[in-house]
Amino acid sequence: MKKILLRLNTSILAYFILTVCLCISSLNAVAAKAIPHKALNANFSQLVQAFEHLDLNSIEKIYTEDAAYVSETQEKGIILGKQNILNLYTRFFDKIKRKQASLEVDFRVLVRHVDENSATDVGYYLVRFHPGADSGEPVSEFAGKFVTVSAKDNSGKWLISVDSNTHATAKLYYDAKPVPNLYYGRQFISATPTEQSTTAK
Numbered sequence: 001m002k003k004i005l006l007r008l009n010t011s012i013l014a015y016f017i018l019t020v021c022l023c024i025s026s027l028n029a030v031a032a033k034a035i036p037h038k039a040l041n042a043n044f045s046q047l048v049q050a051f052e053h054l055d056l057n058s059i060e061k062i063y064t065e066d067a068a069y070v071s072e073t074q075e076k077g078i079i080l081g082k083q084n085i086l087n088l089y090t091r092f093f094d095k096i097k098r099k100q101a102s103l104e105v106d107f108r109v110l111v112r113h114v115d116e117n118s119a120t121d122v123g124y125y126l127v128r129f130h131p132g133a134d135s136g137e138p139v140s141e142f143a144g145k146f147v148t149v150s151a152k153d154n155s156g157k158w159l160i161s162v163d164s165n166t167h168a169t170a171k172l173y174y175d176a177k178p179v180p181n182l183y184y185g186r187q188f189i190s191a192t193p194t195e196q197s198t199t200a201k
Helices: 002-034 037-053 056-060 082-098 170-175
Strands: 063-070 102-114 118-130 140-152 158-168
Touching: 037 056, 037 102, 037 118, 037 140, 037 158, 056 082, 063 082, 118 158, 118 170, 140 170, 158 170
Parallel strands: 063 158
Antiparallel strands: 102 118, 118 140, 140 158
16 A cells, blocks of 8 residues: 555656646746847847948838837937838938948847837947048047837737937946846947037937
């Protein structure tokens, strides 16, 4: 009788351990699926490349058709629709090209809230403006705070549906600490002597 009870207890214990392991595995799988860090971080990487190469095609690929853009510029209203956002970037990129200048930009995400079909990222960005070689002007930089809302489309791709930003001091960007799994730009190490605000972004 004792042997039978021992076998039963052993079987029950083994079943319990297996059930717990399966539950943990399932929870980990759900968590990994629910938080698409890699896909969301890739959009920031693509923005970095788009600014560096003044590449409108890269911008086009990461916005939803009905996206909204909220600029920090007081005299500009809310830009609605991807095509209007692209028109805004076209004018800005053309202006940089005419000046034979170049840009560097990077982001540091501090907070990310994700549900099944949407994600919100909050953090800081920093832009460095490199004037044309013949301008005689120094490199300048400006920074800001941003909030982006991304939506998952029917194919499962994450695209930016709301993009908003305000001015901030560059120190806030530099002081921002990395958060596990969130995009953290590392190309800017220290501030340049000149920091100025602009309406570029």
